[in-house]
Every structure is written in structure tokens, then in C-alpha cells.
Amino acid sequence: MTSVMQQMADALWIMVLGMVLVYLFLGMLILGLKLLASRFAPSAAPAAATGRAKAVPTQPNLDPKLVAVISAAIQQHRAREGRS
Amino acid sequence: MDGLMAFWAETGIAHFTYGQVLMMGVGLVLLYLAIARGFEPLLLLPIGFGAVLANIPNAGFTEEGGILYYLYHVGLETGIFPLLIFLGVGALTDFGALIANPKTLLLGAAAQFGIFATLFGAIALNLVPGFEFSLQDAAAIAIIGGADGPTAIFLATKLAPELLGAIAVAAYSYMALVPIIQPPIMRALTTKEERAIKMEQLRDVSKKEKIFFPLMVLGLTILFLPAATPLVGMFCLGNLMRESGVVDRLSNTAQNELINIVTIFLGLAVGSKLSAEQFLRLETLGILVLGAVAFSIGTAAGVLMAKLLCKLSGGKVNPLIGAAGVSAVPMAARVANKVGLEANPNNYLLMHAMGPNVAGVLGSAVAAGILLAVLG
Structure with missing residues (x-):
């Protein structure tokens, strides 16, 4: 009978130890995952992608001045060519 | 006349013992469950047939020279078959849901309480006359609560090979x-409002995160729990093959051909352990009862932990997903989804439940490693 009691005490000890260790181990994994997410989470990547996507439509907005300058230059050039 | 007598002496009828007939009956019940009821047919069919083959008198399947004898010694005694299955499971597992919501690892950890509580229960059963489980036996039985077939078989072959047949049959x-045992426990521990909680959509996970995850798991296991590295190592190898995307051929083989071939051999080898003298004992009854208890406690612990997370997060976690913490991928996650749909027809919990579900696989592998380290 005493040996059964001894075994039960051992089992109880393993139960407490086991649960603590499982929580500790998986808890460390959570920290690891947070670390991974802080470095490699895709939230940064789509932001950059949308930034680029926004940059594309803004280009035409910038363009009119440039277009005007370039077309003026071309006109001048053609006019000069036409003269000679 | 002598020839006829010699023939008679060689027939099965002349040599049957009651035990063998009974065990063939057990094999046929397993075949029935697999074929007519669709209970884990991939494993119960070969296990059931193996049980029939192993109990044929004079055929010598389980004696030296017989195929089941060799399958057992080559694949199970060495632990190779369950480890190869784990490789395939790793290649089949998508950790995306877990990486997106790391907190669900706590649910996978809580559900392992089923294992450790049953360890205590198995030892307490020694108070009943007729039971004599050692701590090793108790640990091998308790791991049924991890609801992970290969882990249970791996641990049983290491700690209590003579109980392997009963443990494997109980685990599978x-x-x-799962769809019958879990829902009543889940409903009893949660309110309808809690079951109806909708969860936020999971964030996207990058490929780099998915590649680094198995390496990180392996690294932590190497540092803190080397006893679990056979299981976790094979699992991580399979997962890395899947996520790296550079060895699709190997990954596909691990997910399909390899796991299928090994499943056939594993089933037959487990079936060979269903012999009369090893199975028809009082202990088997105890193992079947303890297995159900382990499973139920694991489910309850997972749900209670999820309730705690729900409180702490201000009602953002549906407690039902905690029940998926007892691995049994993907059945337990589907059950959580189904019970959630009953409470709220627009509530799809499947992806959220996959997080604790795969966390449960890791959790039971870790628990198995702890038991091996302490008792092995």
C-alpha cells in the first residue's frame, strides 16, 4: 500500500513538473514567434507594395509640367529643324 | 487414414484456442468499425486485419520467420514507423494559423493536462485489486490523451511495449x-454567447516565417528537450520540406506515398500485438477507460484555458477552439467549427481552431519527450 502511495506521489510530481515544462516550452515558442513576426511579418511587405502602387498613379500627376517642358523642347527642336 | 489425420492436425479448427477465436472477433469488430462506420479506416482496417492474421493457429505470423514478426521488430520496436509517419504529418501540416496567432500555443499546452492527469489516474487505479501499472505503463497509457497516434505508439514502444496493442487501438x-466525445464537454463548459463569439480574421504569414518556424522549434527542442528530438526532428524535417518549396518532390512523397506505405505496415505491426495473451486482460479494460478519461480531461482543460484567454482578451477568443488543443488533426478543429456553427450559423472557426490543433501536435510531442526524459 505504501508503495502505491509513493507511486502516486511520484505521479503527482510528474504531473506538476510536466505541465510546467510544457507551458514553459510552448511559452518560449510564443516569444520566438513574436520575434519572428517582428522581423518577417508580411505587414511591412504589403505596405511597401501599396506605397509603390500609390507611386504609380501619382506619376501622371507630376507629369503635366514635365510633359509640357518636354513637348515645348521638342517643338523648339522641330521648329529649328524646320528652319534649317 | 494417416494422411487424413495429419491433414486434420494441420487445420485451423483443430488448433484454435478460445483466446484466438475471441481476438479474431476483436479484429473483425475493428474491420466492421473501419468499413461500415468509417472510424479511422486508414488505420483500423490494417490493424483489424493484422489482428486476424496474428491469431491464426499454426501460421506463425508472429513467430520468428513470420511477416508480422519482422514488421514489428523492424518498424515498431525500433520506433521507425511512427517517426516516418511523423515526417509525413510534418509535411502535411500548415503552421500558418499558429504563426498568425501564437497565443493558441497556450491552448495546445493546456490540453496536455489530459495526459498528465491520466498518468496520475492510472497509478491511482493500482488501488483497485488486479491492476499493477508501473509509472512507465501509466505514462504510455496517459499519452492516449494527446490524441496523436504516432506519438502514442512511439512512447508505448519505448516505455511499455507489452501494452502497445491496447494503447494503439484505444488511441485510434x-x-x-472525437466528434462524439468532445461536443458534450464543449457545450457543458461554455455559454451560448461564448460559443457565438466571432474571431478576427487571421493576418497573412510570410514564407520566411513559415521556413524559420520549424527550424526554431527544432532549435528549442535541441536546447531544452533532446528526448523529444526524434519526434520533433522528423516533424520539422517534413514541415521544412513543405515550406521551403525547393523539394516539392520529396514533400509530396512524404505526404502521400511514404506515409501511405508506412501506414499499412504500422497497422499490421500494431495488429500483430493483438494476441490473446496480451490483449485479453483486465489491464486492457483499464486502458480503454483511462484513454477516454484522458481525452475528456484534455478537451476540458483546453476549453477552460480558452475561456481564460477569452476573458483576458476582452471576449475576442471563442472558447470552443480550446477543444482543438488535443491534436487529432484535423478532426478536432472540424468539431470546434461545427459546434460554433450551431451557436451562430455565420461563425466559421475552422482556421482559428487549426492554430491550437497543430499546437496540440507539438504539445503532445513535447509531453512525450518530457515523459521519456523523466521515466525512460
């Missing part, structure tokens, strides 16, 4: 019974 039977 209860995995098949």
Missing part, C-alpha cells in the same frame, strides 16, 4: 470518436 478508436 478515440481519435475516431
Whole structure:
């Protein structure tokens, strides 16, 4: 009978130890995952992608001045060519 | 006349013992459950047939020279078959949901309480006359609560090979019974409002995260729990093959051909352990009862932990997903989804439940490693 009691005490000890260790181990994994997410989470990547996507439509907005300058230059050039 | 007598002496009828006939009956019941009821047919069919073959008198399947004898010694005694299955499971597992919501690892950890509580229960059963489980036996039985077939078989072959047949049959039977065992426990521990909680959509996960995850798991296991590295190592190898995307051929083989071939051999080898003298004992009854208890406690612990997370997060976690913490991938996650749909027809919990579900696989592998380290 005493040996059964001894075994039960051992089992109880393993139960407490086991649960603590499982929580500790998986808890460390959570920290690891947070670390991974802080470095490699895709939230940064789509932001950059949308930034680029926004940059594309803004280009035409910038363009009119440039277009005007370039077309003026071309006109001048053609006019000069036409003269000679 | 002598020839006829010699022939008679060689027939099965002349040599049957009651035990063998009974065990063939057990094999046929397993075949029935697999074929007619669809209970884990991939494993129960070969296990059931193996049980029939192993109990044929004079055929010598389980004696030296017989195929089941060799399958057992080559694949199970060495632990190779369950480890190869784990490689395939790793290649089949998508950790995306877990990486997106790391907190669900706590649910996978809580559900392992089923294992450790049952360890205590198995030892307490020694108070009943007729039971004599050592701590090793108790640990091998308790791991049924991890609801992970290969882990249970791996641990049983290391700690209590003589109980392997009963443990494997119990583990796979209860995995098949997940949709029956879990819902009443889940409903009893949660309110309808809690079950109806909708969860936020999971964030996207980058490929780099998915590649680094198995390496990180392996690294932590190497540092803190080398006893679990056979299981976790094979699992991580399979997962890395899947996520790296550079060895699709190997990954596909691990997910399909390899795991299928090994499943056939594993089933037959487990079936060979269903012999009369090893199975028809009082202990088997105890193992079947303890297995169900382990499973139920694991489910309850997972749900209670999820309730705690729900409180702490201000009602953002649906407690039902905690029940998926007892691995049994993907059945337990589907059950959580189904019970959630009953409470709120627009509530799809499947992806959220996959997080604790795969966390449960890691959790039971870790628990197995702890038991091996302490008792092995």
C-alpha cells in the first residue's frame, strides 16, 4: 500500500513538473514567434507594395509640367529643324 | 487414414484456442468499425486485419520467420514507423494559423493536462485489486490523451511495449470518436454567447516565417528537450520540406506515398500485438477507460484555458477552439467549427481552431519527450 502511495506521489510530481515544462516550452515558442513576426511579418511587405502602387498613379500627376517642358523642347527642336 | 489425420492436425479448427477465436472477433469488430462506420479506416482496417492474421493457429505470423514478426521488430520496436509517419504529418501540416496567432500555443499546452492527469489516474487505479501499472505503463497509457497516434505508439514502444496493442487501438478508436466525445464537454463548459463569439480574421504569414518556424522549434527542442528530438526532428524535417518549396518532390512523397506505405505496415505491426495473451486482460479494460478519461480531461482543460484567454482578451477568443488543443488533426478543429456553427450559423472557426490543433501536435510531442526524459 505504501508503495502505491509513493507511486502516486511520484505521479503527482510528474504531473506538476510536466505541465510546467510544457507551458514553459510552448511559452518560449510564443516569444520566438513574436520575434519572428517582428522581423518577417508580411505587414511591412504589403505596405511597401501599396506605397509603390500609390507611386504609380501619382506619376501622371507630376507629369503635366514635365510633359509640357518636354513637348515645348521638342517643338523648339522641330521648329529649328524646320528652319534649317 | 494417416494422411487424413495429419491433414486434420494441420487445420485451423483443430488448433484454435478460445483466446484466438475471441481476438479474431476483436479484429473483425475493428474491420466492421473501419468499413461500415468509417472510424479511422486508414488505420483500423490494417490493424483489424493484422489482428486476424496474428491469431491464426499454426501460421506463425508472429513467430520468428513470420511477416508480422519482422514488421514489428523492424518498424515498431525500433520506433521507425511512427517517426516516418511523423515526417509525413510534418509535411502535411500548415503552421500558418499558429504563426498568425501564437497565443493558441497556450491552448495546445493546456490540453496536455489530459495526459498528465491520466498518468496520475492510472497509478491511482493500482488501488483497485488486479491492476499493477508501473509509472512507465501509466505514462504510455496517459499519452492516449494527446490524441496523436504516432506519438502514442512511439512512447508505448519505448516505455511499455507489452501494452502497445491496447494503447494503439484505444488511441485510434478515440481519435475516431472525437466528434462524439468532445461536443458534450464543449457545450457543458461554455455559454451560448461564448460559443457565438466571432474571431478576427487571421493576418497573412510570410514564407520566411513559415521556413524559420520549424527550424526554431527544432532549435528549442535541441536546447531544452533532446528526448523529444526524434519526434520533433522528423516533424520539422517534413514541415521544412513543405515550406521551403525547393523539394516539392520529396514533400509530396512524404505526404502521400511514404506515409501511405508506412501506414499499412504500422497497422499490421500494431495488429500483430493483438494476441490473446496480451490483449485479453483486465489491464486492457483499464486502458480503454483511462484513454477516454484522458481525452475528456484534455478537451476540458483546453476549453477552460480558452475561456481564460477569452476573458483576458476582452471576449475576442471563442472558447470552443480550446477543444482543438488535443491534436487529432484535423478532426478536432472540424468539431470546434461545427459546434460554433450551431451557436451562430455565420461563425466559421475552422482556421482559428487549426492554430491550437497543430499546437496540440507539438504539445503532445513535447509531453512525450518530457515523459521519456523523466521515466525512460
